[in-house]
Amino acid sequence: MVMTDTAAGLRESRKNSIKLLRNERFGRGLVMACGLFIILLTLSVAAFLVVQGTGTFTKYHHSILEFLFSADWAPTDSVTEGSGKVGAAIYIVGSLLTCGLALVFITPFSLGAAIFMTEISPRAGSKLLQPAVEIFVGIPSVVYGWTGLTILVPLIRDVFHAKMGGYSVLAASIVLAVMMFPTITTVAADAIRSVSQEYRDAAYGLGSTRWQVIYRVVVPAAAPGIFTGIILGLARAFGEALAVAMVIGKTRAFPAGLLSPTNNLTAAIAADMGNSANGGEQNLALWTMALLLFLISMLFILLIHIISRKGKQAA
Amino acid sequence: MKKSLLSRSKRANAVNSLMTGVFFSVGGFFLLLLIVFAGYILVKGALDFYPELLQFNRHGIGNQLFNTLYLVFLALVISVPIGVAAGIYMAEYAGDSKLTAFLRVSIESLSSLPSIVVGLFGYLVFILMTGAKWNLMAGALAVSILSLPLITTTTEDALRSLPIGYAEGSMALGATHWRTITKVLLPACFPRIITGVILAAGRGFGEAAALLYTAGQSTNINWANWNLASPTCPLNPFRPGETLALHIWGMRTEGSLNPNSSAIANFSAAVLVLLVLGFSLLARVLTRRYQKRTEGR
Numbered sequence: 254m255v256m257t258d259t260a261a262g263l264r265e266s267r268k269n270s271i272k273l274l275r276n277e278r279f280g281r282g283l284v285m286a287c288g289l290f291i292i293l294l295t296l297s298v299a300a301f302l303v304v305q306g307t308g309t310f311t312k313y314h315h316s317i318l319e320f321l322f323s324a325d326w327a328p329t330d331s332v333t334e335g336s337g338k339v340g341a342a343i344y345i346v347g348s349l350l351t352c353g354l355a356l357v358f359i360t361p362f363s364l365g366a367a368i369f370m371t372e373i374s375p376r377a378g379s380k381l382l383q384p385a386v387e388i389f390v391g392i393p394s395v396v397y398g399w400t401g402l403t404i405l406v407p408l409i410r411d412v413f414h415a416k417m418g419g420y421s422v423l424a425a426s427i428v429l430a431v432m433m434f435p436t437i438t439t440v441a442a443d444a445i446r447s448v449s450q451e452y453r454d455a456a457y458g459l460g461s462t463r464w465q466v467i468y469r470v471v472v473p474a475a476a477p478g479i480f481t482g483i484i485l486g487l488a489r490a491f492g493e494a495l496a497v498a499m500v501i502g503k504t505r506a507f508p509a510g511l512l513s514p515t516n517n518l519t520a521a522i523a524a525d526m527g528n529s530a531n532g533g534e535q536n537l538a539l540w541t542m543a544l545l546l547f548l549i550s551m552l553f554i555l556l557i558h559i560i561s562r563k564g565k566q567a568a
Numbered sequence: 569m570k571k572s573l574l575s576r577s578k579r580a581n582a583v584n585s586l587m588t589g590v591f592f593s594v595g596g597f598f599l600l601l602l603i604v605f606a607g608y609i610l611v612k613g614a615l616d617f618y619p620e621l622l623q624f625n626r627h628g629i630g631n632q633l634f635n636t637l638y639l640v641f642l643a644l645v646i647s648v649p650i651g652v653a654a655g656i657y658m659a660e661y662a663g664d665s666k667l668t669a670f671l672r673v674s675i676e677s678l679s680s681l682p683s684i685v686v687g688l689f690g691y692l693v694f695i696l697m698t699g700a701k702w703n704l705m706a707g708a709l710a711v712s713i714l715s716l717p718l719i720t721t722t723t724e725d726a727l728r729s730l731p732i733g734y735a736e737g738s739m740a741l742g743a744t745h746w747r748t749i750t751k752v753l754l755p756a757c758f759p760r761i762i763t764g765v766i767l768a769a770g771r772g773f774g775e776a777a778a779l780l781y782t783a784g785q786s787t788n789i790n791w792a793n794w795n796l797a798s799p800t801c802p803l804n805p806f807r808p809g810e811t812l813a814l815h816i817w818g819m820r821t822e823g824s825l826n827p828n829s830s831a832i833a834n835f836s837a838a839v840l841v842l843l844v845l846g847f848s849l850l851a852r853v854l855t856r857r858y859q860k861r862t863e864g865r
Contacts, residue, residue, distance in 0.1 A: 273744050280746035281661055287653035288662065288671050291716065295674035298681065298689050298713075305692070365594035373591045382595055384852075385602045391844045393774020395813045396609060396837045402820060403830070404608070434598070460577075462584035492682025494777040495817055519684050519777070526688060527781055531696050543685045550680045554673075 299547070306544025308537035315339050320541060326505060328535035339538040343505055345545070347517035350508065351422060351497065352490045355429035360483060363437035364472075367479075370438075371445040372467055378442075389435040398496030401428040406500055415512040420502030423511040428496050433486035440485055444478020445471055477564030481557050488553040492546060494519035518542045606841065613838020616831035624791055629836050631789045634802065635704065635809035636843075639783060640772040642708035642805055647716045648765055654716075655723025655761075660749055679717035684777040686713050691781035702784025704809035710778040715768035722764025726757035759858035763851045770847040774840065776813035784808035785818050812840045 309315050313335030319325075323340025366386075370378025401424055410419030448471050456466045472479070502514020503524060522539050529536040624630030654671075662668040690710035695702065734756055738748040754761075787810040790800035799807045810818065819826070819833035826832065 273747065277744040277746040280749070284653040284657035284661060287650045288657040290650060291654050291678070291720065292667075292671055292674045294713065294716075295677050298678075298686075301689055301692060302685070362594055362598070365591055366598050369591040369595035373588060374595070377595065381599055385599055387848060387852075388602060388606065388845065391770055391774075391848045392606075393776070393813050393840055393844060395774065395776045395816045396841055399816050399820070399833055399837050400605065400609065403612075403834075431601075462580045464584040464587040465580060467587075488680050492680075492684065494682070494684040495780075499817075499820055519682065522684055522688065523777060523780060526691065531692075540688065543688050546682050546685055550682060551677065554676055554680055 302540070302544045302547050305537060305540035306547075307541070308532070309339055309534075309541045312537065313339075313534050315538075320538075321345065324507065328533075328538045330530050330533050330535050332530055332533045335534045337534050339534070339541070341518070341521075341538070341542055341545075343507055344516055344518045344521050344542060346507060347422075347501065347515040348491060348519070350515070351425040351429055351501070351517060352487055354422065354426035354511075355433055355490055356483065356487060358426060359430035359433050359437065359486070363434050363482075363486070364441055364479065366434075366438045367441035367445055367482075368467055368472075371442050372463070372471060383442075386435045386438050389431070390439075394432065394493055394496040397428055397432055398499035401425075401496065401500040409512065413512050420500060420504075420514045421512045422501070422508045422515055424500040425497045425517070426511075428500055429490040429493060432493060432496065433490050436486040436489055437482045440482030441475070441479045444475040444482065447478070448474045477560050480560050484553050484556050484560075488550055491549055491553075492519065494523045498523055518546055606845075609834075609841050610838050613835045613841075616834040618828075618831070621832065621835050624789070629812065629815060629832065629839065631787050632810055632812045632815045632836065633839065634789070635783070635787055636773055636811040636813070636840075638803075638805075639704050639708050639711065639779075639809060639811055640769050642704060643711035643715060643772055644765060644769060646708060647712035647719055647768070650712075651716050651719030652723045652761060654720045656727065656749060656754075658720065658724040659727035660745065660753075675717045675720055678713065679721070681714070682777075683714060683775060684780075686710050687778040687780055687782060689713070690778060694782060700806065702782065702786075702808040703806045704783055705805040707779045707783025707809065707811070708805070710782045711772045711775055714775065714778060715772060718768045718771070719761075719764055722767075723757075723761050726760035726764070727753055729760075730756055759854055759861075763854050763858075766847050766851040766854070770844045770851070773811075773843050773847070774813050776811070776817050779811060779814055780817075783811060783814065785810050785814055812836050812843075816840070 309320060310317060315335070320339055320341055322342050323338065324342045325338035325340040326343065328337035328339050329335070366382060370382045405424045405427055406419035406421075408419070409415050409421055409424055413423075415421055452470050452474055453466055456470045461469065497517055498520035501517060501520055503516050503520055504514040505516055506513075508515040522542055525535065526539055529539060620627045622628050622630060624634070654675075658668070658671065662671065687710060690706055690713070694700070694706035694709050698706075700706065730753055734752055735748055738752040739745070743751065786808050788800055788808070789802045790798075791802060793801045794803070795801055796804050798804060801807070816833045816836050819829040819836070
């Protein structure tokens with residue numbers, strides 16, 4: 254009686270462990286499949302971009318140099334002939350110029366805000382500025398664009414008497430700058446916070462003022478993290494489409510100055526994609542622009558990796 | 569010599585005070601900017617309010633609001649299971665292999681994809697290749713591509729930040745790894761994952777560029793029609809569904825068609841900002857409660 258009980262119990266428990274083992278295998282397989290799915294998804298996005306984006310060069314035989322450096326943009330919307338021009342230089346310059354200007358505008362402010370909330374007044378930083386920065390992150394880009402359109406554009410028109418009614422490189426750069434602000438500030442503040450307290454103590458012990466500690470010790474020590482923040486902000490600005498499209502004026506010409514309108518990569522894609530024939534010259538040229546955006550964002554990732562590796566080596 | 573040292577120290581102190589002032593004004597400036605900015609959006613939206621805006625038809629923004637919520641809901645239904653599972657894999661199973669490194673690069677690439685590029689990909693794959701018209705499901709798939717990396721990394725971080733004792737205790741009692749994950753680790757870091765999901769939702773609400781050519785820029789809902797296969801049924805995921813963010817974008821260009829376009833856009837912007845703020849507030853409250861609980865108070 255006792256014997257059979259034990260035997261049954263053993264059988265039962267073996268069954269149970271087999272079931273558990275099967276669950277273990279199943280669970281492991283399931284989560285691994287999801288991981289593989291992400292890889293597959295990324296590869297397929299990249300593959301579609303490459304296949305569609307290189308069509309301009311392979312199917313319609315335009316040269317890469319023409320695409321990058323010619324300002325002659327007149328692609329045909331036809332699927333068979335490739336007799337148009339696909340020079341995207343205006344869009345490329347528009348993207349570079351607006352993002353570059355935005356970076357110049359906002360970096361000092363973002364750094365200042367990051368230093369304020371970490372070194373000067375951590376209390377006010379965590380109670381007021383940190384939540385404020387988080388709110389800035391959350392505001393949708395269309396709302397940034399809409400606010401730029403209703404405040405900034407009329408303001409620039411009235412103050413500077415801009416020709417195109419305020420739609421300008423300046424307006425686009427300011428909108429982008431405000432959008433970059435939370436990214437740079439958050440990452441830079443994290444970097445500054447992680448600078449070892451001993452560095453500060455040592456510098457204060459040598460008689461430095463707080464400002465001297467900040468710009469001689471803390472900022473150089475946090476430099477890799479600060480650069481990472483700047484690149485992340487730049488990446489966000491480069492990929493931003495609609496907010497810029499609302500205020501840049503969408504004019505196919507090189508800007509004559511800060512106050513003149515132009516166009517950029519993302520706004521051009523957003524505006525023209527819907528009314529281009531799939532696989533046509535114009536359509537594929539827009540895909541090439543998307544591919545360029547993708548390559549730029551990969552370049553930014555690469556830069557961040559290089560910086561963080563350098564930072565680790567230094568530390 | 570002594571005098572010059574003294575003057576140097578004086579100068580250093582003066583510069584220090586000056587820079588402290590500069591930092592305070594930068595901090596103050598951004599606080600003020602946010603208050604003015606958010607205040608402008610909300611006040612402007614409130615001032616331009618008229619009752620028809622609340623209607624669920626062509627004149628109001630009710631349909632757009634519903635589309636926004638429904639689309640983000642669909643996107644989360646798709647991306648949360650996959651993202652959480654991938655996060656579990658990254659934190660618990662993935663070894664130090666080439667595959668893991670590649671998965672990490674993939675997640676990073678996905679999270680830095682410009683949303684207009686995701687929109688293009690979605691347009692080609694979910695609309696042109698399936699031969700469908702603009703639909704909510706295509707938009708939801710595009711948004712889930714954007715939220716997937718966020719949910720994956722949040723889950724991974726949440727699992728990694730748990731004390732090792734949780735897993736050790738469970739395994740010492742004879743639990744398998746998978747049972748430890750589902751019965752111990754996931755429940756323990758559930759609030760953090762939820763916070764990540766809420767943040768992803770907040771981003772989804774504001775997404776527009778990825779939806780331009782996927783969810784479409786029109787909406788037509790018949791609230792009396794509950795036949796799921798009908799293109800005007802509110803719950804049919806395969807109907808065109810303009811969201812609030814797209815509506816704001818649309819009002820910019822179609823201004824001439826609608827005399828109230830700027831009022832509609834202003835009010836939509838205010839509603840959208842309130843929606844996003846509400847969700848980020850929720851995430852904050854949850855995080856705080858979770859911290860309190862883990863600190864044992």
